[in-house]
Amino acid sequence: MTATQPLELLAPLSGVLLALDTVPDPVFSSRLIGDGLCIDPTSQTLCAPLAGVISNIQDSGHAVSVTDDNGVQVLMHIGLDTVNLAGQGFTRLVQEGQRVAVGQPLIEFDADYVALNARSLLTLVLVVSGEPFTVLANGLVEVGQPLMQVSPGEAIEATDEEEGDALFSKPLTLPNANGLHARPAAVFAQAAKGFNASIYLHKQTQSANAKSLVAIMALQTAHGDTLQVSAAGEDAEAAIKALVTLLVEGCGETVAAVAEAVEAVAAVSSATLLRGVCASPGSAFGQVVQVVEPELAITEQGAGEAAERAALQRGLLAATEALQALQAKAAGSAQAEIFRAHQELLEDPTLLEHAHDLLAEGKSAAFAWNSATVATAEQFKALGNTLLAERAADLADVGQRVLKLILGVQDSAWDLPERAILIAEQLTPSQTASLDTRKVLGFVTVGGGATSHVAILARALGLPAICGVSLQVLSLANGKQVLLDADKGELHLNPDLAEIERLEAARQQQTLRRQREVAQASLPATTRDGHHVEVTANVASLQEVEQSLTLGGEGVGLLRSEFLYLDRNRAPSPEEQAGTYTAIARALGAERNLVVRTLDVGGDKPLAYVPMEAETNPFLGLRGIRLCLERPELLREQFRAILASAGFARLHIMLPMVSLLSELHLARKILEEEAAALGLNELPKLGIMIEVPSAALMADVFAPHVDFFSIGTNDLTQYTLAMDRDHPRLASQADSFHPAVLRLIATTVKAAHAHGKWVGVCGALASEALAVPVLIGLGVDELSVSVPLIPTIKATVRELDLADCQIIARQILGLEEAAQVREALSQYHAATVESSSVLEH
Amino acid sequence: MFEKLQRAFWKALTPDLIAETVAAPVQNELSADVLSALGGEGNIKSQQHVALTRVRVQLQDVAELDAAALKAAGVPGVMVLGGGVVHLLTGLNSV
Secondary structure, eight states, X not given: OOXXXXXXXXXXXXXXXXXXXXXXXXXXXTTSSOEEEEEEESSSEXXXXXXXXXXXXXXXXXEEEEEOTTOOEEEEEXXXXXXXXXXXXXXXXXXXXXXXXXXXXXXXXXXXHHHHHSSBOOEEEEETTOOOEEEOOOSEEOTTSEEEEEOOTGGGOOOOOOOSOOEEOOOEEOOOTTOSOHHHHHHHHXXXXXXXXXXXXXXXXXXXXXXXXHHHHHTOOOTTOXXXXXXXXXXXXXXXXXXXXXXXXXXXXXXXXXXXXXXXXXXXXXXXXXXXXXXXXXXXXXXXXXXXXXXXXXXXXXXXXXXXXXXXXXXXHHHHHXXXXXXXXXXXXXXXXXXXXXXXXXXXXXXXXXXXHHHHTTBOHXXXXXXXXXHHHHHHHHTTXXXXXXXXXXXXXXXXXXXHHHHTOOOOOOOOOTTEEEXXXXXXXHHHHTOOGGGEEEEEXXXXXXXXXXXXXXXXXXXXXXXXXXXXXXXXXXXXXXXXXXXXXXXXSSOOHHHHHHHHHHHHHHHHHHHHHHHTTTSOOBOTTSOBOEEEXXXXXXXXXXXXXXXXXXXXXXXXXXXXXXXXXXXXXXXXXXXXXXXXXXXXXXXXXXXXXXXXXXXXXXXXXXXXXXXXXXXXXXXXXXXXXXXXXXXXXXXXXXXXXXXXXXXXXXXXXXXXXXXXXXXXXXXXXXXXXXXXXXXXXXXXXXXXXXXHHTHHHHGXXXXXXXXXXXXXXXXXXXXXXXXXXXXXXXXXXXXXXXXXXXXXXXXXXXXXXXXXXXSGGGGOGGGHHHHHHTTOOEEEEEGGGHHHHHHHHHTXXXXXXHHHHHHXXXXXXXXXXXXXXXXXXXXXXXXXXXXXX | OHHHHHXXXXXXXXXXXXXXXXXXXXXXXXXXXXXHHTTOGGGEEEEEEETTTEEEEEESOGGGOOHHHHHHTTOOEXXXXXXXXXXXXXXXXXX
């Protein structure tokens, strides 16, 4: 055993010293990477603070780490967000693996360039190997001056390695709420020292000498981490047994239910990563904040019927007022709609009846209300329909609101820390309404899907969110630093610096790109070789139509008429319908297309005022035009209402879910009759959705009888691949980029153009920038996209060449699977943008 | 490649990447003492808050800069670069 001298680190730069806590970048100030110092440099050559080997130097030259012979590793990171500079302004003077002397120049940088082009020059000097240090300077430092004194003693104490094969324990889950911080780590190290074997503690690929307190702390373990103990030497087996027991029991800390912790050992997953489904795209690096609802104490027996009845009444009244206030506050947003729906739930007669029956039996107001809402929510859930199951969540939420008012439980406004990533089993609208969204960076929930409130809210706020994450996420410690990559549906529990920087850079570029696209949204979507593509909007309300026009929308390519009256129990009156269509048509004006899709409902998309029998396979049942032809009065009435708007915009009517030519003929006959009855001498254009493979394959037969086609890629994909796009296991493969789907689009376009008809795409594929080249290349004339994406899709079109798109589209039709198509399009995308940036120089 | 283009736009849009510092008022950011240590207002061609902690000034004549006076005026660090460019390290709280 060799005693190691304290090691002096010399200042790698001249400059002003700052404490790490003050650095305005959570990645560093949280000490996720390691503890150390910050220098605001006044010199431009970064020198080695210690002698050693270059263990890592970033290609972009903004970061380097040096490891000495005793294992002390120091990372220097020049500037904040300098990874974005991609090497500009930095000159590397050393190579990875090279041995360097103390004070040797490692990186030169152009301070003025970096100051002008990056966020900051603040340079981090971090002891990433975890040894404790004392600071030897303050205020101004000169390069080469002693900066810190590192005490490597403990970290390399046990140099007397025992020979022999190491034994490994089974993986176990760390029960300590704050990981192995100083105290439990000290207990563990002390116990390990009692054995002669050389012992290591392993966390994924990292390992630490178990006899070293500092090394254990440097592992930065957290609650729920999966650890293993290994030992080599004669008493290895005894050591492992004793140390595993110690870890499971909490190393001297009281851990919640030891039995549970042991049980968890059995169900270990190598969890550095939790997966879910993307509910709202984006990424964020922040800290875990667990959202927990307090348990409410409800007494069953009431204090007299009259008193309890009054209590319920007061609760309902107060809840109604609160919901009205919330609506006013959130006016015009998706949330306002949700609270309006909640208010309606409070007036639901069956719910109230159920509660009053219980009151009459002498139950308390709280008990009666709770039983009524819970029972109704269960009924919703039992219907096995995702949309209704989401409404059960609404009912539970509104139920809770009234219950708290009856019980006099105050809703404490959450005191959120900065950079919160909220984690919950399920977030309710009431919870999210009181959020200080400036402090929230993202959402992670166990329940919910793409139509859940948290998804809607997150998209409205532009924050990343994932749903459907395993229950394990609920046991993450508050304050743990995590990286949420919603695009990939991943939550990284031990993110590394490179990954955080990559996502941060991507996020910033995204923001910038968005600003530019919105600024240029009114420019036409014309390719560089002069081919115009019509970019229109998918809308479900007048409000969305107006919004689309401000974002450069050139018309409406899909009005989802069933959404206009989604929350009605009764069909809207013909006058009301006509008024709505006319208002939308007027907003667009006579020069723009308005494509109204007739009611597209069915077993999978129920509409309250169109009751229908449950079907065993609603996706293959009475959906879309099939249902409308089954109830022709509904279709007639809708045609009449739509026809009232003729003349205000270029009116198009579109039939959903057409699979047989006879359906088109029948619907056209009804339309002609209604037009004649109204005395119209000019019929609106009539087209069909192409979303069933039979319609795509027979497009040449349909084409003479229609004015246009619009391809619904979501349904076309699930019917072509026979995969439910909401299926938890299949959803990722139900990819519209599959060559089979693209071939059907090609077939449709060819048939339409042969008869002089135009083709639009109104499915989700049109809203994907990556798909734009292939769709244009296949000859699609119109892209109808979700409103916020109009600027993006228009900007994408403007970057393309029609001739190139045609070539790439031909190639893609010959590929084998969706992944290859995506890969080819990504490469093409990269190449196009490169050539366009060359042109600009 | 695509990133390069983005970066070009980024640069064109804002010389400093942080929105709040772009919006920060440029005028009168330097105290009278600092101005005189830099050789007076007349010696300053331009000034700009950059990189969170710095004021970047361009001087007509760098020789007129008085480092000791700057320090006395509360500027802890000064970095003299080529072409009359000087960075005054004013710290994180100066904005």
